[in-house]
Amino acid sequence: MSGGDVRLARAYLSRVAEPPAPALSEFVAECGPVEAARRVRSGDVPGSVANQTSARRGEYRAEEDLAAVEEIGGRLVVPEDDEWPEWPFNALTIAAAHGLRCGLAPLAVWVRGSGDLAALTERSVAVVGSRSATGYGQHVAAEFGFGLAEAGVTVVSGAAYGIDGAAHRGALAAGGPTIAVLACGVDIAYPAGHQGLLERIPRHGLVVSEYPPGCRPARYRFITRNRLIAALGEGTVVVEAGRRSGAKNTAASTSALGRVLMAVPGPVTSSTSSGCHELLRSGEAQPVTSVAEIIESTGRLGVDLVEATRNTEVGLPQGEALRVYEALGLRSGTSAEAISIESGVELSRVRALLPELELIDLAERVDAGWKRSHEGSSRGDT
């Protein structure tokens, strides 16, 4: 059988059943895509498969669909292709084998853009969140999108208003890469307000969908779509989410697929962060506050980036030396005896410590005794 036959067969199968269709997937695994397509089309299938395919088995538009997607610079990626994201989608197959609702790899994915799907998902993080995001959430999503793309990490999201859009835009501002996974055909601009964004993404990455060209978005398709966002990222960052945000669904899939779930803290007074805080408090997600921490959490080296953000301590004296230093006057001098009583440090120790403090510019000798030096008093304020 030629690759063409396989592509035609899977193009047909991707339209004939509403994903996820476990029985059909199993059937395809058993007798191969070409034979499966032939039998589905002729209705010669087990009952379970018939239930999932009988309604649309007459819808044979494989050639037209492939032509339509090609016209907009797209193609159908099938498991038989080199650019099929083997590992990312494996998690879905495993999950399905364990009866997890978030499971089941797609039969094929329609993609739009020049990037290679397998290559783009080798280092990738999903950034998702509420559509009704705050300025804070959109700012953080854009910053993370930019920083991840700049670090060569593909930003995967759902092209929705709010967090999704901000994450994609941030990645594009850094020249990509970014992947938008849609709940409709890759030829449809949804949401309409993101038409421009969806035109730009293919130039720096890919628009991906398991739905055939012309397929309209529907609520249940967003839920189904979310599992692909979770699967295509090494981890998922929830930037902002209310208690019942769709992002919580992507978060659940992420955990179920064994991917790293991360959440961004926000003001506890903001209801759009309450979903994130729930995930943090339950321990399901780990908090991330920077691109460096996201990279660290998803396990790709980048610990050095985190180190860079850590502060270094200022060398203040410890123990008795600190007590002596604190007992020093700011302007006028204090006698060693008075310092001893104030600090509770033995007079002999005080006499020994004062010159040491002088050496490191924390104390200076004056007529009346000792005082803090100006360098010293300007140091590390606890």
Next chain:
Amino acid sequence: MSGGDVRLARAYLSRVAEPPAPALSEFVAECGPVEAARRVRSGDVPGSVANQTSARRGEYRAEEDLAAVEEIGGRLVVPEDDEWPEWPFNALTIAAAHGLRCGLAPLAVWVRGSGDLAALTERSVAVVGSRSATGYGQHVAAEFGFGLAEAGVTVVSGAAYGIDGAAHRGALAAGGPTIAVLACGVDIAYPAGHQGLLERIPRHGLVVSEYPPGCRPARYRFITRNRLIAALGEGTVVVEAGRRSGAKNTAASTSALGRVLMAVPGPVTSSTSSGCHELLRSGEAQPVTSVAEIIESTGRLGVDLVEATRNTEVGLPQGEALRVYEALGLRSGTSAEAISIESGVELSRVRALLPELELIDLAERVDAGWKRSHEGSSRGDT
């Protein structure tokens, strides 16, 4: 010996050494406060004690100090008193016994106000944070202070500007109770801008300090004071803290003392929340976003557990405590992290439960971490 002698002796001892003074504490434990005071005053003490007392041993002002604090409606609370907070200060003694820097119970505490120190610390939470707090942080601290006080939970803090002040004010707005632990004498208004606040607190709670009247604040005294804030609360909530805020020090003491450490999430764009986020990301603190969550996190489980096991023959812990106990090694020590993984109990809870298991002889600290104590493993283990 009369209670008066003991109080005079401890009043003198609280001035003669700069706390924490381990050698002096040990000396007092050995020969009792009255004899210890007499010998310190006459200089007839071991070298280690002399190092801590020789500088001020001539400073005998016990009567004046007691009179001065009485004049402002205060008193000296000593371990021999009923209102000595046995349970809270126990953690300090245990920590000191294991050489933890945050350890060592005070020799006595000067208090100002009508409240009973033991009663006020039976249900209490420390609320701390940055002095350079944002409007957000102060709002949250005030809300938490109000809600905790309203729920009958004493709000413990340090009377500093920023988060501390907001927490105290919130508690006062609910009619208290609240406790301010100072790094100077209870007769000194520090910071000066909080004079009014420090006048109001004694009417609804207590102002507490281990420093004698007239003692001035100093940087190292804030560090020393922080351990008392951590010890007097069942848990500590860090509302806002930069990476190098003093609140990080109180947080460290909280964990070391086996208390529940909590942190409030904030905008990741705010440097005054970065310290909180560090504590959350390291797993040292658990996130709290409401008074209900604070009460849930501090839970009474630990205390209930102790009572339960004291009142039953087979004193086996329940719930999380049981899981932690089961995860303990029989011979060799196990780290808190390993116990957390093994038991599936959150690391911060494990850190809180272990010292409680130790108090009831079910667990013991060893070099490598924690193991079951022999008493513990000999109990009806079914």
